[in-house]
Amino acid sequence: MSSFLELPTAPDEPRSSPVLTQAHVARHVRSRLPGLLLDDSGATPEGVAIYFLSDPRDVRTVRYVGQSRAPRRRLLQHIAAARLWLPHETPWWVKSPRLRPLYGWIRKMFQEEGRLPVMLVRAWVSAPQARDVERAHIFDCLQRQQPLLNFESELLQRQLLLL
Numbered sequence: 001m002s003s004f005l006e007l008p009t010a011p012d013e014p015r016s017s018p019v020l021t022q023a024h025v026a027r028h029v030r031s032r033l034p035g036l037l038l039d040d041s042g043a044t045p046e047g048v049a050i051y052f053l054s055d056p057r058d059v060r061t062v063r064y065v066g067q068s069r070a071p072r073r074r075l076l077q078h079i080a081a082a083r084l085w086l087p088h089e090t091p092w093w094v095k096s097p098r099l100r101p102l103y104g105w106i107r108k109m110f111q112e113e114g115r116l117p118v119m120l121v122r123a124w125v126s127a128p129q130a131r132d133v134e135r136a137h138i139f140d141c142l143q144r145q146q147p148l149l150n151f152e153s154e155l156l157q158r159q160l161l162l163l
Contacts, residue, residue: 020085029116037121040120048125051074063105064117065138
């Protein structure tokens with residue numbers, strides 16, 4: 001693990017191998033959370049948020065499009081599901097294999113420099129509109145050749161090729 005977190009080491013390990021615990025990760029996430037959730041919608045936050053996840057070094061590159069009634073809680077769920085305190089490995093614990101690339105990406109950013117994804121709320125819509133608006137954003141990102149990790153992107157990419 002790089003030195004982005006100042007962590008104690010186990011008594012029997014060399015100083016260069018910090019012990020990363022769930023509590024360390026939780027403190028790291030809490031300290032950075034205010035800067036990780038941005039609302040660019042220009043709308044009153046009500047209904048369902050349509051959001052993008054991006055690397056904080058390049059917020060214009062969208063990696064995931066999602067929807068949530070509670071964006072802050074959803075961002076924390078995404079980070080928690082990546083289990084950043086576990087050793088560096090494929091996220092086998094993710095029940096749906098289709099979501100593993102997303103959590104693998106979050107783990108990789110964290111392992112590199114302690115980076116966490118930025119959530120950018122793009123729109124607030126009514127619940128009946130949410131799925132259609134989310135899919136429209138996914139489709140738009142694919143047309144702009146964004147490297148999406150949504151499992152729907154594979155299906156929509158095939159549809160794009162037919163157009």
